[in-house]
Amino acid sequence: MFNEQSDQAAGLRKLFRTTPPQVVGVVPCSASVMPWVAQQILARASETERVLALDEWGAYGNLADSLLVSSRFDLLQAVEGHVALCDCLVDVRAGLQLGAVSRLASALGSDRTVNQRILALLGDLQRHFSEWLVVARAADAMGVSRLLSAVPRVVMIADSRPESVTAAYATLKQLAERDDLPAATVVFTQPQSREAQALAGNLQRVVQDQLGLRLVFAPDLQQALRTGEMTSPQKFLDRLILTASRPNRRVPAWKPKYAFI
Template structure:
């Protein structure tokens, strides 16, 4: 699919790109309670399918190499979203062309170092994201699974959170724990769910039904079944993202992210530099 993507940029796609600014892009954070659930593969295949359909896509990749989304498109980046937040690099330097209609931004250092956002960082981040989103219909954040269930400020600001859960008991337990944490501590009341590595569509549906019932009864949150992928992971979510996600309500100029939760800037040390933010956003 990725090879075919390079031959699909034609006049129709160019026309569609000119229309993308009519509404904010759909911003989706792909999260999981643990790694090895097929999240990155699913995201890459979905981005490729969306681009083939003529949609501009931006991937924000919080995972370090070598098996991250950037490497799947055969590209790397010398710079990180953190460089943009710190004002040392421009959007043009941070963003990489991955394929026709697909652009990618490395953000592993951002996700590791900036665990909460102060007012200065929020201004830099919001301004940069407005530029990053230009020409895109979809912005997809591949959110790395980190110890303690920490989620980056970027993923927390996504309008849609897709929880990717593998058809394994441990993965299901971790996925539910992540949903519980985000619901109780971040006020999220709705999530999209994708079940991967199921042996059949029936197994995937059963896993989702149990997860939805438990989340509704114990957390009071709504889970929607975005899709599923059986072994091996060869499916994508392009159709589901185009037809099943609620349309974003943000303004086109401001972009598709929710406002960032801003915390007061920390006091600068004797060296004159602000210490690293080490507290968890959760």
């Protein structure tokens, strides 16, 4: 089994021969922060060339709604050959395109042929962008997605509601199992509020004590992306290839009944 998976991963890795974009996972910890995230991504696109936002969120509260655009097709439909790849990408503004990947994220790891087609499509996309923002869902009862598991940098977006911070903790708990993610960035939508500052302090203490993960706080997404540690973009591709070649066995995540903070 191990040799078969290694051979598959080696074959998939041959798909990637060009310089990949910087990849950052952006995790809105509740639907209520998505409009704020959308404005931050627009600001990011105004100073960074060729940004692609990949939205894992489904129909409710997704990034497309907050950007006031319509994403008709999921990238999985291009993988399956039903539509052209260009039809899956929405022009939001100059320098910013949006792609829906809710179905693609769910399909990744389900079948060897599907894996290869998804990775080939991502390999084609990487040649056209300088930065990918993977707008991922927070951890649910089945953990985090393979896309979020593979990103080399993670920015959590929370508001001052305890349930939002609890979702951030549940996600960080899943990501802390990685041995190559020593730190994560947390952004509060109202960082100067007394509630946000108290929650940030508690979150930092609990995450450090229980997960051994270092948290970095930033006032907005722009600052988080500018000051975050730069990692090799190849890490995303390498990790995605490995996670895609493994059996689809996502274990149930820790799911609190109420906020821990």
